[in-house]
Amino acid sequence: MRRVLIYGGTGGIGRATADALRHRGFCLHLAARDRSRLDAAAAELGETTVTAGDVTDPDFFAQATAEAGDALAGLVYAVGTINLRPLARLTRADAEADFRINALGAFSAIQAAAGALKAGAGEAGAGVVLFSTVAVAQGFPAHASVAMAKGAVEGLALSLAAELAPHVRINVVAPSLTRTPLAAAITGNATLAQGIAAMHALQRLGTPEDIAGLAAFLVSAEAGWITGQIIGADGGRSMLRTKG
DSSP states (O other): OOEEEEETTTSHHHHHHHHHHHHTTOEEEEEESOHHHHHHHHHHHSSEEEEEOOTTSTHHHHHHHHHHOSOOSEEEEOOOOOOOOOGGGOOHHHHHHHHIIIIIHHHHHHHHHHHHHHHTOOTTOEEEEEEOOHHHHSOOTTOHHHHHHHHHHHHHHHHHHHHHTTTEEEEEEEEOSBOSGGGHHHHTSHHHHHHHHTTSTTSSOBOHHHHHHHHHHHHSGGGTTOOSOEEEESTTTTTOOOOO
């Protein structure tokens, strides 16, 4: 059975993507920090194995890839940060941590899995999905650190999509604000969430399922002629003005 390696598959967009991929018939290997949550997710999903570790540990990626198997049909790096602070309150350590988790983690995940992805590519190629943010295309105050890190993710994806073709396809999904545990500090404030929702043409915030369907499609053979793309799943925020 075709196997997909998912980093961060125990909650939020990563878990929703795991659900969507299982629905499409993939078996999974989840890699995340919390062993108890990994085991619970694996039990619920079925046909799922796990590796516990931290993406800030350089050795974690080789371990996760080795335990996932010699051939992979896809890889999803759904680990990220939301560090929203104005420039005056950002430290070098903040920026380095955001870059390490978002960009360097994605780089390390693909580098470790490149051989297995090529081996499991099939006619449609293995599908890799990374995640960016609408804040790369739109300039938002207090987003300097995360937008810088996610901008690097987009550049990484384009470069590796060219380098690893035709065996590996790499695409990026760029969401707007989504109701995930990571964004709970924002979405949990009803007034703030309502105000941000009104900035979207579709007048609501995203859900993990909104993003996961696109991610699972991009992994699958149905997206066999799509690579090197940055695709917004953002309620229209990156391209459309609201009517108000």
